[in-house]
Structures are given as structure tokens and as C-alpha cells.
Amino acid sequence: MEIHPIPLVFYSLFSILTTSKALDTITKTQFITVDSNTTIVSPSESFEMGFFKPGNSNNRYLGIWYKKISTGTVVWVANRENPLPNSSGVLKLIDPGILVLLNSTNNTVWSTNTSRSSHNPVARLLDSGNLIIQDPNDHNPENFLWQSFDYPCDTLLPGMKLGRNSVTGREWNMSSWKSKDDPGRGDYTYWLDPRGYPQIFLSNGSVEQFRTGPWNGLQFSGTGLRENPIYSIRTYFERDEVSYSYDSLNSSLVSRLILNSNGVVQLWRWSDRNRDWLLDLNSPSDNCDSYRMCGSYGSCDVNKPLFCGCLSKFVPKNSISWAMTDWSEGCVRRTPLDCKNGDGFVKYSGMKLPDTRSSWFNRTMTIGECSEVCLKNCSCVAYTSLNISQGGSGCLLWFDDLVDLRVISESGQDIYIRMASSESGKNSHKPKHE
Numbered sequence: 001m002e003i004h005p006i007p008l009v010f011y012s013l014f015s016i017l018t019t020s021k022a023l024d025t026i027t028k029t030q031f032i033t034v035d036s037n038t039t040i041v042s043p044s045e046s047f048e049m050g051f052f053k054p055g056n057s058n059n060r061y062l063g064i065w066y067k068k069i070s071t072g073t074v075v076w077v078a079n080r081e082n083p084l085p086n087s088s089g090v091l092k093l094i095d096p097g098i099l100v101l102l103n104s105t106n107n108t109v110w111s112t113n114t115s116r117s118s119h120n121p122v123a124r125l126l127d128s129g130n131l132i133i134q135d136p137n138d139h140n141p142e143n144f145l146w147q148s149f150d151y152p153c154d155t156l157l158p159g160m161k162l163g164r165n166s167v168t169g170r171e172w173n174m175s176s177w178k179s180k181d182d183p184g185r186g187d188y189t190y191w192l193d194p195r196g197y198p199q200i201f202l203s204n205g206s207v208e209q210f211r212t213g214p215w216n217g218l219q220f221s222g223t224g225l226r227e228n229p230i231y232s233i234r235t236y237f238e239r240d241e242v243s244y245s246y247d248s249l250n251s252s253l254v255s256r257l258i259l260n261s262n263g264v265v266q267l268w269r270w271s272d273r274n275r276d277w278l279l280d281l282n283s284p285s286d287n288c289d290s291y292r293m294c295g296s297y298g299s300c301d302v303n304k305p306l307f308c309g310c311l312s313k314f315v316p317k318n319s320i321s322w323a324m325t326d327w328s329e330g331c332v333r334r335t336p337l338d339c340k341n342g343d344g345f346v347k348y349s350g351m352k353l354p355d356t357r358s359s360w361f362n363r364t365m366t367i368g369e370c371s372e373v374c375l376k377n378c379s380c381v382a383y384t385s386l387n388i389s390q391g392g393s394g395c396l397l398w399f400d401d402l403v404d405l406r407v408i409s410e411s412g413q414d415i416y417i418r419m420a421s422s423e424s425g426k427n428s429h430k431p432k433h434e
């Protein structure tokens with residue numbers, strides 16, 4: 001059944017005949033000098049790895065780019081913080097299975113590391129764009145000595161993760177390039193915050209700028225990516241690992257999610273017909289995508305001239321600063337809660353769900369159970385369905401002031417917010433869930 005050896009032999013001959021400077025692997029006996037212009041190519045020639053000079057820079061970087069669609073789009077950079085100033089340098093694979101990049105004085109400017117070892121390691125570039133170091137007889141991804149997919153730069157390719165693993169302590173963050181001439185780590189990061197129900201944040205330094213909102217089974221609760229015929233989103237929220245990744249449903253589709261050096265997250269898809277990249281998604285996309293734009297219990301609406309308003313039954317906390325369009329203090333309930341004497345809930349529809357960092361979730365509870373749990377706990381301020389696909393399931397509860405709400409008329413969600421019984425309708429502690 002195994003027919004691997006034959007195509008591999010043919011492939012090697014083919015690559016030697018057509019592109020004499022392209023290799024399929026790096027081994028301990030085969031190093032690559034920067035000035036040789038040698039590259040490593042993935043088996044079906046989707047990706048290529050070698051040295052490049054970005055933009056107007058004269059620095060050399062070890063990087064991975066698309067091979068077939070050759071517009072010079074770099075998807076990963078190894079020595080992004082430590083460039084080679086000229087073409088003196090060498091990439092080697094050494095014991096116990098690590099890649100090292102040496103400069104003209106033979107100092108290490110970049111290297112991989114590993115907790116495993118192999119007597120006969122090889123480095124190869126997979127068709128997914130993943131550079132791996134493996135024992136040649138062990139193709140189990142769990143046993144790779146190292147892989148570039150664990151070290152995202154500004155690009156997330158299908159199959160790469162954003163998140164963290166608490167067993168290995170590994171964090172998968174995207175970070176922008178400083179500029180198009182400098183792939184060094186810029187100011188922006190796109191990362192997963194595991195607190196409460198996990199969400200993805202775009203930060204500028206330590207300042208949050210944009211939040212995707214929680215994944216609700218169909219889309220990120222906001223203006224972002226939703227379930228569609230082109231892409232699928234995978235969520236993995238377990239004790240050992242919390243991560244998001246995306247895949248193209250059609251494997252012949254070429255796409256990439258990038259965080260550009262201006263702090264904009266973009267999903268690009270290659271069009272063979274146009275011979276160019278098409279933009280599928282741009283975040284943040286409008287004023288209301290700015291994190292906490294309208295303060296607690298404020299609601300942002302792009303169709304309103306000044307964007308910010310208080311949720312109905314709420315009033316500005318500081319009406320003077322609010323009138324001067326300083327919305328930072330947000331809004332408060334016009335009738336305070338009175339938990340001991342019974343509160344109720346008011347349904348707000350068409351919303352991006354608020355920040356879930358102070359939330360709690362349960363996948364199996366019904367919305368009715370969810371309402372009961374929230375009502376019984378005086379510090380619970382709101383609840384909704386966790387997963388709105390196929391009629392809704394699960395429970396999401398909030399335990400702090402609600403921030404970063406916005407109106408999303410076409411695909412927003414319902415959220416039930418705790419309110420004094422006089423505001424939530426007589427004798428109706430529980431809203432009806434059809």
C-alpha cells in the first residue's frame with residue numbers, strides 16, 4: 001500500500017533538474033549558506049524557505065513564503081529580532097536536532113530548541129507552510145522536535161493556533177512587524193485571553209484596542225468571522241489547552257490571517273483569476289469596534305451621530321462628562337438593583353456580547369437553568385445562551401459591569417441583563433424563552 005518511496009525519488013530528481021538550488025530537507029551533513037541562494041521547498045511546492053531582504057532593508061532574514069503564487073508574501077520569519085547585516089551566514093542542523101543560524105563570526109543569531117532528541121534529525125518544510133524538525137521515522141506531529149507553527153509571527157495560516165497550552169506553557173500570539181522593512185516584533189499583538197469564556201484581543205502595547213467577542217457556535221459575537229462555506233473555525237477550550245484556529249474548507253484555497261504593522265487584522269484569500277489577494281475581513285472595521293468605546297452599560301451604534309448611548313433603562317453615570325462626549329464613566333441603572341427583594345431580567349437584542357473576562361460558562365445547561373442560576377446569585381449581572389446554533393445551548397453568565405457592548409443589527413445576539421423588579425415587569429422574574 002505504501003507508495004511513498006517512489007514519488008519521493010521522482011520528486012528529488014525533478015527538483016534537482018528544474019531548480020538546482022532547491023532542497024527538500026536540511027540534514028546534519030547539509031548546511032545552507034546565505035550567499036548560495038539555496039532554498040527549501042515543500043513537496044508540492046506551495047511554500048519555500050530561504051533568506052530574503054524585506055522592503056528597502058539590506059538585512060537578511062530566514063523566512064517562509066508562498067512558492068506557487070510568487071508575489072513575495074512572507075508568512076514566517078525566524079530571526080526577526082536578529083537580522084544578518086550581510087550575506088555572510090550559515091544555517092545548520094546540529095545535535096540533538098536543532099537548527100542554528102550563525103553569522104560571519106560564527107555566533108548564533110537564532111536557533112530552535114527541543115526537549116527531545118534524534119540521532120538523525122531532518123528539517124523539512126510541509127505543504128501547510130510548517131517548518132518542522134523530526135526524526136525521519138516518526139511522522140507523528142506530537143513527536144516533532146520543533147515546529148514553526150508554534151512560533152507565529154504576523155501571519156496565521158490554516159491549522160495554526162492562537163491560544164495557550166498550560167501543560168507546555170506555550171503561548172501562540174500573533175505580533176505585527178515593526179514596518180514593511182522590519183519584521184521585528186512591532187507594537188500590536190493578537191492574542192487569546194483565557195479568562196472567563198475565551199476571546200481574542202487586539203492590543204497596542206498593553207492597551208486593548210479590539211475584541212472579537214466570544215465564539216457563539218456560528219460567529220464571533222461581533223463584526224468578525226462567521227461560519228461560512230469557505231472557512232471553518234475550530235475552538236478547543238479544555239483544562240490543558242485553550243485555542244482557536246481556522247481552516248479552509250477547500251484545501252486548494254490559499255488564505256492567510258495577518259496582523260499588519262498598522263494594527264489591522266486582515267483575512268486574505270488568493271484569487272487565481274485576479275492573480276491577487278482578496279480581502280475577506282478587516283478588523284477593527286468601524287468606530288464601534290474600539291474596545292470599551294462607550295464605558296460600562298454603554299452601547300455603541302455606528303448609525304448614531306455620536307456613536308455612544310446608554311442601554312435602555314440606564315442613565316449616564318456622570319451626565320456632565322457624558323454630554324461632553326467623554327463616555328469613559330459609562331452608564332448606571334436608573335433604578336438600583338434590590339437583590340434581596342427580587343430582581344428580574346430585561347432582554348436586549350441585536351447586541352455584540354460584552355467582555356467575557358469576568359464570565360462563567362457551562363456547555364450543557366439550558367437557557368432556563370441559566371436564568372435560574374443567575375437570578376439566585378446576587379453578583380450575576382447578565383446571562384445568555386453560549387452557543388446559538390441549532391436553537392441554542394449552554395449558559396454564559398457575567399459577574400462584573402458589562403463593557404464593550406455594541407449594536408449589530410443584522411446578526412447581533414440576545415442578552416438578559418439583571419434589573420430591579422420594577423423595571424423588569426411585574427411578577428415576571430424570569431423572561432420567557434421561546
Ligand SMILES: *[C@@H]1O[C@H](CO)[C@@H](O)[C@H](O)[C@H]1NC(C)=O
Nearest residue numbers: 021033034035036037038087
Ligand atoms: C545569489 O543571488 C544574488 C542576487 O540575485 C546574486 O548576486 C548572487 O550572485 C547569487 N549567488 C549565487 C552563489 O548564485
Ligand SMILES: *[C@@H]1O[C@H](CO)[C@@H](O)[C@H](O)[C@H]1NC(C)=O
Nearest residue numbers: 035085086087088089104105
Ligand atoms: C559581512 O560583514 C562581516 C563583518 O563586517 C565581514 O567580515 C564579512 O566579510 C562581510 N561579508 C560579506 C559577504 O560582505
Ligand SMILES: *[C@@H]1O[C@H](CO)[C@@H](O)[C@H](O)[C@H]1NC(C)=O
Nearest residue numbers: 088090102103104105106107
Ligand atoms: C566559522 O566556522 C567555519 C566552519 O567550522 C570555519 O571554517 C570558519 O573559519 C569559522 N569562522 C570564524 C570567523 O570563526
Ligand SMILES: *[C@@H]1O[C@H](CO)[C@@H](O)[C@H](O)[C@H]1NC(C)=O
Nearest residue numbers: 085103104105106107108109
Ligand atoms: C555575530 O553575532 C554576535 C551575537 O549576536 C554579535 O555579537 C556579533 O557582533 C555578530 N558579528 C557580526 C560580524 O555581526
Ligand SMILES: *[C@@H]1O[C@H](CO)[C@@H](O)[C@H](O)[C@H]1NC(C)=O
Nearest residue numbers: 111112113114115116168169
Ligand atoms: C526553549 O527556549 C525558550 C527561550 O529560551 C525557553 O523558555 C524554553 O523553555 C525552551 N524550551 C525547551 C523545550 O527547551
Ligand SMILES: *[C@@H]1O[C@H](CO)[C@@H](O)[C@H](O)[C@H]1NC(C)=O
Nearest residue numbers: 171172173189191203205206
Ligand atoms: C501574548 O500576548 C499577551 C498580551 O499582549 C501577553 O501578555 C503575553 O505575554 C504574550 N505571550 C507571548 C508568548 O508573547
Ligand SMILES: *[C@@H]1O[C@H](CO)[C@@H](O)[C@H](O)[C@H]1NC(C)=O
Nearest residue numbers: 187203204205207209262263
Ligand atoms: C498605538 O500606540 C501608539 C503609542 O501609544 C500610538 O502612537 C498609536 O497611534 C496607537 N495605534 C493606534 C491604532 O491607536
Ligand SMILES: *[C@@H]1O[C@H](CO)[C@@H](O)[C@H](O)[C@H]1NC(C)=O
Nearest residue numbers: 216217235387388389390393
Ligand atoms: C454549537 O452547537 C452545535 C449544535 O449542537 C454543535 O454542533 C457545535 O459543535 C457547538 N459549537 C461549539 C463551539 O460548542
Ligand SMILES: *[C@@H]1O[C@H](CO)[C@@H](O)[C@H](O)[C@H]1NC(C)=O
Nearest residue numbers: 229249250251252253254272
Ligand atoms: C475547491 O476549489 C477548487 C479550485 O477553486 C475547485 O476546482 C474545486 O471544485 C473545489 N472543491 C470543492 C470540494 O469545492
Ligand SMILES: *[C@@H]1O[C@H](CO)[C@@H](O)[C@H](O)[C@H]1NC(C)=O
Nearest residue numbers: 361362363364365366369395
Ligand atoms: C454544567 O451544568 C450541568 C447541568 O446543570 C451540570 O451537571 C454540570 O456539572 C455543570 N458543569 C460544570 C463544569 O459546572
Ligand SMILES: *[C@@H]1O[C@H](CO)[C@@H](O)[C@H](O)[C@H]1NC(C)=O
Nearest residue numbers: 359360376377378379380399
Ligand atoms: C456567585 O457567583 C460567584 C462567581 O461565580 C461566586 O464566587 C459566588 O460564590 C456565588 N455566590 C453564591 C451565593 O452562590
